Amino acid sequence: MVTAQNFLLYLCTDRILSLGRPITEAVEAAIAGGVTMVQLREKEVSTGEFYRIALDVRTVTRHHHVPLVINDRLDIALAVSAEGLHIGQSDLPLSVARRLAGNRLFIGFSASTVEEARRAQAEGANYLGVGAVYPTGSKADAGEAIGLNRLAEICAAVNIPVVGIGGINAANAAEVMKTGAAGIAVISGILSKPDIQDAARNLRVIVNETL
Amino acid sequence: MVTAQNFLLYLCTDRILSLGRPITEAVEAAIAGGVTMVQLREKEVSTGEFYRIALDVRTVTRHHHVPLVINDRLDIALAVSAEGLHIGQSDLPLSVARRLAGNRLFIGFSASTVEEARRAQAEGANYLGVGAVYPTGSKADAGEAIGLNRLAEICAAVNIPVVGIGGINAANAAEVMKTGAAGIAVISGILSKPDIQDAARNLRVIVNETL
Numbered sequence: 001m002v003t004a005q006n007f008l009l010y011l012c013t014d015r016i017l018s019l020g021r022p023i024t025e026a027v028e029a030a031i032a033g034g035v036t037m038v039q040l041r042e043k044e045v046s047t048g049e050f051y052r053i054a055l056d057v058r059t060v061t062r063h064h065h066v067p068l069v070i071n072d073r074l075d076i077a078l079a080v081s082a083e084g085l086h087i088g089q090s091d092l093p094l095s096v097a098r099r100l101a102g103n104r105l106f107i108g109f110s111a112s113t114v115e116e117a118r119r120a121q122a123e124g125a126n127y128l129g130v131g132a133v134y135p136t137g138s139k140a141d142a143g144e145a146i147g148l149n150r151l152a153e154i155c156a157a158v159n160i161p162v163v164g165i166g167g168i169n170a171a172n173a174a175e176v177m178k179t180g181a182a183g184i185a186v187i188s189g190i191l192s193k194p195d196i197q198d199a200a201r202n203l204r205v206i207v208n209e210t211l
Numbered sequence: 212m213v214t215a216q217n218f219l220l221y222l223c224t225d226r227i228l229s230l231g232r233p234i235t236e237a238v239e240a241a242i243a244g245g246v247t248m249v250q251l252r253e254k255e256v257s258t259g260e261f262y263r264i265a266l267d268v269r270t271v272t273r274h275h276h277v278p279l280v281i282n283d284r285l286d287i288a289l290a291v292s293a294e295g296l297h298i299g300q301s302d303l304p305l306s307v308a309r310r311l312a313g314n315r316l317f318i319g320f321s322a323s324t325v326e327e328a329r330r331a332q333a334e335g336a337n338y339l340g341v342g343a344v345y346p347t348g349s350k351a352d353a354g355e356a357i358g359l360n361r362l363a364e365i366c367a368a369v370n371i372p373v374v375g376i377g378g379i380n381a382a383n384a385a386e387v388m389k390t391g392a393a394g395i396a397v398i399s400g401i402l403s404k405p406d407i408q409d410a411a412r413n414l415r416v417i418v419n420e421t422l
Contacts, residue, residue: 046301047283072258074286079307090257096290 002037002067002083002106007127007161007183008207009200011035011190012071013057015042017138018191024056030190031064033200036183039086039108041071054080069108077105084108086129098124108163112146117154117162129185130154132166133176138187148179155180170202177210213248213278213294213317218338218372218394220415222246222401223282224268226253228349229402235267241401242275244411247394250297250319252282265291280319288316295319297340309335319374323357328365328373340396341365343377344387349398359390366391381413388421 011030018026027038040057042050054070058080061068069084070077074097077085085101086108087094094109101107106126111117117128135145145166155162161182168176169189176184186203193199222241229237238249251268253261265281269291272279280295281288285308288296296312297319298305305320312318317337322328328339346356356377366373372393379387380400387395397414404410 047303048301051303051307074290075284075303075311078311079285079303090259092258092262092286092290096262100286100289 002126004161004182006037006067007163008036009034009204010037010039010129010163010165010183010185011200012039012138012165012185012187013041014138014187014191017188021191021196023053024060026191026196027057027060029196030200031060031066033190033197033202034204035066035190035200036204037067037069037084039069039071039084039185040082047073047075050076051079054082058082067106069106074100074105077101084126086110087125094120094123094125111154112143113150114153114157117158121158121160125160127161127163127182128154128158129163129165130181131164131185133164134167134172136167136188138166148175151176151181152179170199170206173203173206174210177207183207213337215372215393217248217278218374219247219418220245220411221248221250221340221374221376221394221396222411223250223349223376223396223398224252225349225398225402228399232402232407234264235271237402237407238268238271240407241411242271242277244401244408244413245415246277246401246411247415248278248280248295250280250282250295250396251293258284258286261287262290265293269293278317280317285311285316288312295337297321298336305331305334305336322365323354324361325364325368328369332369332371336371338372338374338393339365339369340374340376341392342375342396344375345378345383347378347399349377359386362387362392363390381410381417384414384417385421388418394418 067083070082071086072091084106088110108127109120109125110129132145163183163185164176164181165185168184190199278294281293282297283302295317299321319338320331320336321340343356374394374396375387375392376396379395401410
């Protein structure tokens with residue numbers, strides 16, 4: 001079961017930003033450091049390769065009882081029995097994903113406005129990824145930064161967990177949590193650091209201090 | 212319901228090989244010419260865009276009672292309630308796709324050897340796409356041409372419909388049918404022709420004459 005605790009430190013994977021380290025090792029180290037949920041993002045790979053990577057990552061996340069979320073691909077999420085699916089603005093419509101997934105998956109949605117957030121909640125999203133909170137180079141499609149005030153507005157407008165994403169690091173993680181966010185999503189702030197476990201642990205300590 | 216008749220003239224779409232003509236118009240013309248099944252192939256588009264294109268194409272195929280097969284993507288096939296899913300060697304494992312799809316989709320599989328064909332049949336494939344029969348430039352991943360003898364061997368080795376694919380045109384369609392194939396799959400032989408409807412009609416006449 002996914003609880004509020006699972007949103008505290010949400011890792012999004014990125015093959016390139018991991019600096020060549022194998023994804024299963026990177027995920028293993030991040031979980032050892034305190035990551036509470038893992039979202040697997042793969043672009044530019046075949047469905048078969050995505051499936052095999054997802055199976056490998058699922059082995060790691062299951063071993064540590066950390067929920068695995070698959071980005072974009074309902075087929076992969078169902079195929080590997082992931083716990084969740086994350087839907088962005090250019091993925092399947094949320095309502096369609098919900099209809100197809102039934103109760104087999106919890107579903108997150110990317111929102112950057114109060115209106116998008118409310119609509120996603122109404123359409124059955126179980127949580128929201130909201131951002132980009134700060135300017136970021138980690139996601140090409142992240143859009144303009146929305147800032148802390150907008151994030152706080154969105155957190156107040158819905159009653160599902162909101163994870164802040166985009167440009168979050170050890171220097172600003174605490175102020176993100178203070179907006180009412182359930183947690184922070186991090187890519188390069190963990191995966192691009194020389195010591196992944198240490199970077200995750202550092203962020204987790206900061207997050208925990210805000211609770 | 213999908214019957215043997217539906218495999219006679221199997222169109223695989225290709226955005227580039229359609230020479231810029233909108234896919235729904237191309238499919239409409241191909242069906243008017245006698246295409247009996249349509250496989251929608253999209254690469255390099257987002258899931259959301261694939262979904263919208265598939266919905267549009269499904270409107271056309273439904274109107275004409277022609278089965279629609281989605282290439283590779285189980286999520287899209289389920290999302291638009293397509294009749295079928297086609298699985299290639301770099302897609303989801305066939306057994307996984309069958310487990311997830313249940314009886315909601317008929318599933319085709321790409322095979323180029325007797326062994327692959329027999330295994331696919333055992334794993335629940337409803338038909339096979341076998342090739343490349345002839346050398347082709349239409350599919351980058353088509354592999355070496357297998358020729359008519361191999362195609363005939365595969366047709367004899369399984370009891371599910373076999374569609375020949377790869378380099379098939381008006382000049383060789385009849386000899387492909389004579390191997391025992393249930394039909395021919397065509398991409399550029401229809402979509403790259405100036406008159407799509409006429410190209411499809413011409414091929415359909417040739418196929419029908421072999422029955």
